[in-house]
Amino acid sequence: MLRRVRSSVALLVLAIVAVGCSSSEPSSTASTLPALPITASVDQTSSPPVATPGTIAPTTATAPPSSAAAPSTEPSTSGDQGGLDNDDGYLADGTTLTLGNTGYPAIANLDPPLLAALQAAANDAAVEGLEFRVNSAWRSPEYQQFLFDQAVAEHGGEQEARRWVSTPEESAHVTGDAVDLAPREVQQWLGQHGDQYGLCQAYANEAWHFELLVEPGEACPVPIADASAG
């Protein structure tokens, strides 16, 4: 059908061209104009095939950016992080904060007494040349669930996972009552001096995880074995 239409259109065009060439009168060209709508409608019916290359064009258009270095890492990162962002307290791998980064919900949503105790400790540790870095602090329930699911996949079951990552219902990170600190020197310093600020290592298997567990100057409780042992 299309071929027929096209060939007839071609004939029409030829006719128009022929008429246009033979006749110097514009009116005769105008008289053949009613044929033009047909050409237009043929163009429209042939436009779907044109549209298919058009839909291919966007995919090829998105392909170059995805093959480009920066955008290709972005989708993969978003895949890894489960759509989480700063508002969830999420920090990209390798990103650490200071206690002064209160523009980040991870810091801003910490329990104020915990943040104050950490800042006091950080000030005193700074005298000894140590800088508190925060790997993780407040987390949204969604972020905590994401971490828990990851741990389940990694450790092969919920029971083992709970030794390392708490559920959103249990995690002190979700309530803003815990921080994970770095580097190791800071962890060791706070392990020794944290009780002066009420800051204690909560779990024996997490040297980085501190909570405000006692009054300043009181002795910290012995860390429990792991997060599942509470």
Ligand SMILES: [Zn+2]
């Ligand atoms: Zn922690």
